[in-house]
Amino acid sequence: MKEKKIEFPTRQDLLDARIRIADMVHNTPVLTSRLINEMTGAQLFFKCENFQRMGAFKMRGASNAILQLSDVQRSAGVVTHSSGNFAQAVSLSARIVGCPALIVMPENAPDVKKSAVRGYGGQIIESASTPQAREEMAKKTLSETHGSFVHPSDDIDVIVGNSTAAQEMIEEIPDLDIIISPVGGGGLLAGTALAASYFSPETDVLGAEPTGADDAFRSLRDGIIHPSIDPDTICDGLRTNLGQWNFPIIRKLVKQIILVDDNKTIEALQLIFERMKMVVEPSSAIVLAAALSNPGVFRQKRIGLIISGGNIDTTILQRIFTT
């Protein structure tokens, strides 16, 4: 896929988003762990989006996009396709502003995910489970409802909304040497990189990606977007590929993608669980795993870790704690 020429969001765009969504999201805490600092020889700052509303940073991007719809657009509703956190974030954001949320989900999505969406007031539209079927069903829904489509990661308003997590962290914790964000669809990493570029330009932004879903690593290396084919990772939020809006931002502003094996991610998740008493998703624990696996690189550095969410699947939980 070719790289799209896009105009980057401005510093003011990022600041505006923060004010726009202020009543819709929590300013989540930044936590630290003495023991994990000792283990890494670094100073780690955990930006806890697992404590965000609906349990993940996705609330930031979804609310920033939906709040910019006109009244007419809102009355027609918002449409997205997602079986994960973004589906819940759109449902909750839409409910708060009083507009319908139509969520295209694979018919074989787990019941627990469907219930979560319904619990936030979203309406589920089932599709076959291939990406193509999902996109066609979204198009069909859009043409029938004249609703507005919001992409989970490849949408400028979503990216700018996501940037507010790093904005808050940078304000609270100055002089970070590095920020590490997970990279799946690329919306969080792009938003994080934008925030750092405007508000803490000396800070390097790195992405952490599973070895078994290394499309962003390959895309950055080759300068073109590689699709994510047959991803094999416990990080269920990181199986998607970059998109035309976030790739140019990531390519320009992200210093490096660190690949992380799932077993290291599981160890990091257990460490956060046991020592910080926090529930995080594997897709979030990967950022700590990146730091633990590369002690030489990170020693004595001040490192911000974007802990993207805490909505962990029970089956994954069982796998992690029965091994």
Place this chain on the structure above:
Amino acid sequence: MKEKKIEFPTRQDLLDARIRIADMVHNTPVLTSRLINEMTGAQLFFKCENFQRMGAFKMRGASNAILQLSDVQRSAGVVTHSSGNFAQAVSLSARIVGCPALIVMPENAPDVKKSAVRGYGGQIIESASTPQAREEMAKKTLSETHGSFVHPSDDIDVIVGNSTAAQEMIEEIPDLDIIISPVGGGGLLAGTALAASYFSPETDVLGAEPTGADDAFRSLRDGIIHPSIDPDTICDGLRTNLGQWNFPIIRKLVKQIILVDDNKTIEALQLIFERMKMVVEPSSAIVLAAALSNPGVFRQKRIGLIISGGNIDTTILQRIFTT
């Protein structure tokens, strides 16, 4: 056992403890959950001692006791018997002040608990697993070392140290109608009740106790300390009985003991896990279970919940998340 006539610690004693241990403990955050408030119709404030150093409130009492030892006493070391959080709290506190910690533990205590104590620098002295054997071994150790004994729950300095959690919460969240604390050995409940009596006298203090270990309930009802015989509960921190120092305080200042079935405690633990993304012990989740099980009593009230710790055993975790 007869009630001992004791002189209650003063308001100034409580304030002094807070200053004394300030560098040894975290002022833990007070968190809330919109969803759990909606479920209960109450405003709940979670005082998160699961985020305390070594993962439990026990650090407060242990450090307050150890910091009052003279240099001569410190050099002889501190002795306690515990296979749980107090063993770790004494080990860590002793290490910080530079004195030996001798921990009498049953020889059949799980390896993970022994490792945790050793990890904080404590020295383990094994005994047979009966309470009598444990106490005899503690006495023997004391006579050999001339060390100082610190009881996990029935020691005035420990009780006063424990009061600092409620002191912090009362300062941060004014006008609480009720504070609920777990009750096992009684040290936390007594400390909480003392703090409320001095700093928020309009606040009622309640204890939450497992139905399968209802010795405190029976003791308060009958006005004498009943021992805990064959306790049967998932709340591994709440199997012990009240003591001569904390019973008079609890009897005078605690309004009621609420009995809670383990299945309600497990549900509350899962709720805290899934919705608040926090790891808590069953012995802590019981306070939320008490509120959830008695909605009529707590509706529209402002309720402080002492979340005592987050050191959950892997076997308990498996039991909770595989059912």
